[in-house]
Amino acid sequence: MTQISTQTPVNPASLALLREAFTELRTTRKLRHREAAAELGVSEGEALAAFVGEHVVRLDANDAAQFAAIFETMPLLGEVMVLTRNDAVVHEKIGTFGKMSRNGPVGLTVGRAIDLRIFYAKWASAFAVSEAYDDGVRKSLQFFDAQGVAITKIYLRDASDYAAFDALVERHAAPVQQAGLTVEPAQPRAPQRDDAQIDVTGFRAAWAAMKDTHEFFDILRKFGVGRLQALRLADAAYAEPIALDAIDALLNDAASTQLPIMVFVGNPGMIQIHTGPVQTIRTMGPWLNVLDADFNLHLRTNLVAHAWVVRKPTSDGIVTSVELFDAAGENITMLFGARKPGQAELEDWRAAVARLARVERVADGASA
Numbered sequence: 001m002t003q004i005s006t007q008t009p010v011n012p013a014s015l016a017l018l019r020e021a022f023t024e025l026r027t028t029r030k031l032r033h034r035e036a037a038a039e040l041g042v043s044e045g046e047a048l049a050a051f052v053g054e055h056v057v058r059l060d061a062n063d064a065a066q067f068a069a070i071f072e073t074m075p076l077l078g079e080v081m082v083l084t085r086n087d088a089v090v091h092e093k094i095g096t097f098g099k100m101s102r103n104g105p106v107g108l109t110v111g112r113a114i115d116l117r118i119f120y121a122k123w124a125s126a127f128a129v130s131e132a133y134d135d136g137v138r139k140s141l142q143f144f145d146a147q148g149v150a151i152t153k154i155y156l157r158d159a160s161d162y163a164a165f166d167a168l169v170e171r172h173a174a175p176v177q178q179a180g181l182t183v184e185p186a187q188p189r190a191p192q193r194d195d196a197q198i199d200v201t202g203f204r205a206a207w208a209a210m211k212d213t214h215e216f217f218d219i220l221r222k223f224g225v226g227r228l229q230a231l232r233l234a235d236a237a238y239a240e241p242i243a244l245d246a247i248d249a250l251l252n253d254a255a256s257t258q259l260p261i262m263v264f265v266g267n268p269g270m271i272q273i274h275t276g277p278v279q280t281i282r283t284m285g286p287w288l289n290v291l292d293a294d295f296n297l298h299l300r301t302n303l304v305a306h307a308w309v310v311r312k313p314t315s316d317g318i319v320t321s322v323e324l325f326d327a328a329g330e331n332i333t334m335l336f337g338a339r340k341p342g343q344a345e346l347e348d349w350r351a352a353v354a355r356l357a358r359v360e361r362v363a364d365g366a367s368a
Contacts, residue, residue: 015179018042018050034150043148048127049181057128059141060174064105064120067143070172071107071118072100077168079159082114084152084265084272088303088324088332091265091272092296094157113294115273116152122269123151125181128169139165143269148183151269189328192226195233199223204235211315228329231308238311242322243357244304248288250322250335251281253352260338261349263290263297266331275338299324304332309353317344320353 018040025036037047052058061067074080075097083092095113102108107118124146130139139162141154156165203223210216220230231239254261255278263274280291290297306325311318319339324332337349 011180015050018047019054022047022050043144043181043183044150045125045144045148046181046183048129048142048144049125049148050179052127052179053177055130055132057169058174058177059126059128059169059172061123061126061172064123067120067123067126068102068105068107068118070126070141070168071120071143072102073164073168074109074154075100076161076164077154077156078161078164079157081155081157082116082152082272083155084116084267084270085150086265086267086330086332088300088326089265090296090298091263091274091333092298093272093274094294115275117266117271117273119269122146124184126172128165128173141165141168144181145267145269146184147186148181149267151267152272192229192329193224195229198225198229198233200233203230203233207234207238208313210313213312213314213319216312226329227331228306228325231310231323234310240309241359242307242309243359244307245301246307246356247299247304247322247324247333247335248281248283248301250352250356251278251288251290253355254278255281257348257352259346259348259352262336262338263295264334264336265297299333303327309356316342319345320350322353322356 021040022036025031025039026033031039033047034044037044040047048056049058059070061070077097079094079096081092081094083090085091093113093115095111097109097114098111100107100109102120105119105121107116107120109116109118122145123143125144125148127142128139129142130137139156143151143153145151156162203219203225206219206222207216210219220227225233253259258277260275260277265272274295274297276295278290278292278295282289282291286300286302288299288301303326304324305327306329308323308325310321310323312321316339319336322335324334326332337346339345
């Protein structure tokens with residue numbers, strides 16, 4: 001199919017063509033929004049924005065404070081489904097928002113079901129959507145980055161407060177409802193330093209001295225080391241590669257024992273977390289799925305290029321994670337045993353990780 005340019009978002013002819021082609025793909029081939037947009041050579045945000053003035057309302061937000069003002073009203077909606085994804089995995093949680101807080105452009109909500117770390121500085125556009133399906137109209141709030149890539153989506157459910165949704169849209173609708181969206185090109189990734197340029201001795205000493213898992217990010221910055229590179233250079237006691245299909249075994253192990261786990265999935269604008277047991281694990285083609293009543297996970301296993309067990313010292317003892325990366329070295333997802341600060345890690349989680357298949361680790365400086 002011909003790709004469509006929307007570089008001039010106010011061009012009515014281009015937008016009409018995009019709407020027609022996008023609708024055709026959605027109806028005839030049953031493609032999801034993201035897939036249909038990719039087929040047309042545009043971002044999902046561009047495709048959605050083409051329908052502003054029809055079933056899409058542009059929300060009035062241009063900076064972190066304005067996006068936060070909108071998002072911090074989510075508790076008013078009652079029960080919703082929150083969807084956060086990256087290229088390789090989709091994370092869906094059903095529940096209600098708890099108390100929300102913010103420190104500058106970084107937001108936080110921690111609840112029994114909805115648990116998010118929010119990075120508003122990466123947000124660039126927001127829309128309210130009321131889209132007709134065979135089973136009725138689905139209402140959602142959708143947030144995108146400067147490239148038109150979805151950061152997070154909030155879908156209403158039967159138990160949601162639809163009046164609160166309508167009031168939110170009316171209160172935050174942009175004064176000018178013009179269709180189209182101009183996106184920015186993605187910034188090139190900063191080149192990774194060669195292993196020989198890294199102070200490996202100092203890096204390993206800093207890792208061993210950690211008292212909190214959050215110190216890890218500061219250590220990466222201090223020593224100028226990439227996350228996947230850090231795992232290769234770490235002492236073998238703290239990081240070891242595992243089989244790429246280990247996540248399948250781990251989820252099925254957790255399901256069979258009802259082991260409570262934490263599943264982190266994120267993108268530059270959001271991290272979404274599930275805490276609790278998992279029950280129903282299904283494989284469908286390349287997709288490994290968790291299909292539970294209040295939590296769904298959909299992982300493209302053919303995009304997993306690296307898998308590691310990672311151990312970080314803390315004041316509560318060692319904290320162990322299983323981390324997956326794509327071919328570009330971007331983190332796909334992280335799994336932990338369920339725990340709260342001040343608590344030691346679950347021994348059952350450590351035992352489950354110990355049962356995973358290891359792969360031979362190569363010498364420092366080479367790719368694992």
